[in-house]
Amino acid sequence: MTGSPLLEVTDLLIRYRAGLFAPRPKPAVNGASFRLERGTTLGIVGESGSGKTSLLRAILRLLPVESGAIRLEGRDWLALHGRALRRARQGIGVVSQNPFLSLSPRLTVAEILAEPMLAAGHRPGPQIRDRIAALLSDCGLPAAFLDRRARELSGGQAQRVAIARALALEPRLLVLDEPTSALDVSVQAQILNLLSDLRERHELSMLFVTHNLKVVAHVADSLLVMRRGDVVEFGPTEQVVHAPAQPYTRELLSFGVHSRTARKEPS
Ligand SMILES: Nc1ncnc2c1ncn2[C@@H]1O[C@H](COP(=O)(O)OP(=O)(O)O)[C@@H](O)[C@H]1O
Ligand SMILES: [Mg+2]
Numbered sequence: 001m002t003g004s005p006l007l008e009v010t011d012l013l014i015r016y017r018a019g020l021f022a023p024r025p026k027p028a029v030n031g032a033s034f035r036l037e038r039g040t041t042l043g044i045v046g047e048s049g050s051g052k053t054s055l056l057r058a059i060l061r062l063l064p065v066e067s068g069a070i071r072l073e074g075r076d077w078l079a080l081h082g083r084a085l086r087r088a089r090q091g092i093g094v095v096s097q098n099p100f101l102s103l104s105p106r107l108t109v110a111e112i113l114a115e116p117m118l119a120a121g122h123r124p125g126p127q128i129r130d131r132i133a134a135l136l137s138d139c140g141l142p143a144a145f146l147d148r149r150a151r152e153l154s155g156g157q158a159q160r161v162a163i164a165r166a167l168a169l170e171p172r173l174l175v176l177d178e179p180t181s182a183l184d185v186s187v188q189a190q191i192l193n194l195l196s197d198l199r200e201r202h203e204l205s206m207l208f209v210t211h212n213l214k215v216v217a218h219v220a221d222s223l224l225v226m227r228r229g230d231v232v233e234f235g236p237t238e239q240v241v242h243a244p245a246q247p248y249t250r251e252l253l254s255f256g257v258h259s260r261t262a263r264k265e266p267s
Contacts, residue, residue: 004074005035006173006205007059012068014054028054030229031068036173041199041206043220043237045213045252050226052209056177059207060092061085073172090120093166097178099158105151109136109161112150116168131168138201139164140194156187160194167198174206180215188215195219213252217241225249 014029029051036042044052057063059070061077070077072088080088096102103112113132114124122128133143139160150158159179166174179195180188196219198204210216216223223240225233225248232246244250 004071006038006073007036007207008069008071009034009055009059010069010071012055012058012070013066014051014058014063015066016054027051027066027229029058029226032224032226032231034224034231034234036205036207037221038205039203040221041204041208041219043213043216043223044207044209044226045211045216045223046226047211047252049228051229052211052226053177055226056175056207056209060094060175061089090116090169091172093169093171093174095159095162095166095174095176095179098182099153099155099162100150102162103150103158103165105149107150108146109141109148109150109153110146112161113146113165113168116165120169135164135167136161138167138198140190154187155183156190159183159187159191163191163194163198167202170202172205174204175209176206177209178211179208181210181212192218213241213249225252 010033012029012032013027015027016025018025032051032055034042044055046052054063058065061080065078110129110132113135114128117128117131118124132146136143136145141157141160141164145157145161150161153161163179176195180191183191192215195206199206199219206219208216208220217237220237222235223233223237224231225240225246227248233240233244233249240249241253244253
């Protein structure tokens with residue numbers, strides 16, 4: 001592999017604004033640095049409040065950064081604004097925790113999947129219909145689901161539709177914020193398997209945020225461990241899981257019950 005990483009984040013500092021006369025709050029993300037190589041998955045792990053969502057929102061340019069740099073495909077991602085930013089952002093697919101909040105309940109699955117393509121200027125017609133059916137089947141749902149409404153879906157089915165929608169514009173980067181945390185454990189495993197399959201079939205690059213190290217150790221090539229805004233570890237998954245540099249990571253591993261790799265360790 002040559003060339004620049006897909007995403008490179010350097011010394012990123014994010015701080016929410018307090019009231020005019022309130023003391024400056026401590027940063028939500030305190031100088032994060034990492035890189036995401038093309039076609040790989042980075043797991044971003046940490047307990048609630050560690051800054052994971054803030055980091056993703058800054059990468060999506062939904063939250064301003066105080067200092068630091070973000071390069072996407074070698075370009076200065078923080079320098080884009082307005083129309084150019086909106087167009088470039090269509091190259092990032094987003095999956096959030098609760099599919100029922102992210103999908104309009106009264107729309108049909110076909111309408112939900114068509115929406116990003118229509119918004120990007122594709123003309124309605126048979127090509128879109130075919131593309132939608134292919135997306136859905138890629139995400140493990142038969143075409144019969146196209147006419148269902150979002151509110152009629154189970155949690156797992158709805159998350160499959162949300163993933164299909166995130167892939168509609170063939171994104172160069174897929175960003176997932178706790179994508180399995182709202183699902184039953186059995187369904188979680190199915191969604192993780194789906195993500196692994198998609199990743200291989202489409203050579204996807206993913207940022208996968210979770211508070212559960214066990215969940216992400218299965219799909220991530222590398223891990224970024226965050227605690228109270230600080231990056232406490234960044235390295236290949238095997239290394240972070242087998243030889244964690246920080247006691248905090250060991251704690252997360254034991255909370256995370258057993259990860260596939262951690263289970264090999266003597267208890
Ligand atoms: N909209 C907001 N306004 C002010 N502070 C926020 C806001 N959202 C998050 N925070 C704070 O930023 C920190 C990181 O939160 P967050 O990024 O949501 O963490 P995580 O996703 O890891 O749970 C926390 O201290 C949280 O209280
Ligand atoms: Mg969060």
